[in-house]
Amino acid sequence: MTDNTAPALELISFCIGEQEFCIDVKTVREIRGWTPATPIPHAPNYMRGVINLRGAIMPVIDLRNRLGLGVTIPETRHVIVVVECRDRLAGILVDAVSETFTVPRDSLQPAPDVGVEELRYIQAIISMENRLITYLRMDDVFPAQVSEAA
Template sequence: MNVQTNTESKTMRELIAFRVSEQEFCVDVTKVREIRGWTPATPVPHAPNAMLGVINLRGLVLPIIDLAARIGFRPTVPSSRHAIMVVEIGQQVIGVLVDAVSEIFSVAEDKIQATPDVASDLAKKLVHGVIPAEGRMISVVSLDEIPTMSVAA
C-alpha cells in the first residue's frame, strides 16, 4: 500500500509480529491466513525434527512446523499458551508454531535495514531485514525459506 506523506511517496508494509525463543520476528500480514491456539498434532513417522505433525483444519491436513527448531533454537514444548500461525507459502499452507503473536503494524519500506553481514548464510536466507523499533529489534522473516531450510544438527 502506498501512503502519501507531504509530497513524497513511501511504500508501506503491513507486518504481523510474533515471538520465538525470546526474540521478535515478523512476516507480511498478507501471508497469514489465521492465528489459532495450540492444537496437539498427530506425529508423522520419519518427519524432520522441526515438524511436530499434522492437524485437521476444517478438512485440510495441515503440517505444523516448530519455527524455533527450524531456525536452530531449542525445540518448543508446546502448551496452550502457544499459537499456530496458518500461513501461505506459494501454493502450500502450513502451520507455524510460535510462542505468541503480539501485534500488527505498518512500517515504511525504507525503515527496514539489511541483515548484517556478520550473520550466517542460513540467517540471511531466513531474515530479509531488521526493523529497529522502540528500543527493540524485529527480524523480518522470509516464509518462503521455512519449508526448505535445513538446520545442522
C-alpha cells in the same frame, strides 16, 4: 508474493522466547490455539507433524527449532499461525502473537552477513521503538518438500 512497489509493509509480529519476529500480514490466514500435531515418520526434526484444518491436512513447523533456537515444548499458551506459502497452507508454532504494525519499506535493514546458513530465513531487521524485530522470509522457512510432506 510481496508487493515491492508499496511504500509501506503491514506486518504481524510474534515472539519466540525473548525474540520478536514478523511476517507479512498478507500471508497470514488465521491464528489458532495450540493443537497437538500427529507426527510424520522420517520428517525433519523441526516439523511437529500435521493437523486437520477444517478437512485439510496441514503441516506444522516448530519455528523455534527451524531457526536453530531450541525445541518448543508446547503449552496451551502457544499458538499456530496459519500462513499461505507457495500456494499451500502451513502452520508455524510460536510462543505468542504480539501485534500488527506498518513500517516504511525503506526502514528495512539487511541482516548482517555472519556466515550462518540460518540467516537465509531473514528478509530484514527492523529497528522500532528501542527493539529489533526480525522480518522472516517464509519461502525459505517452508521449503517446497515440507509443504509436500503433508
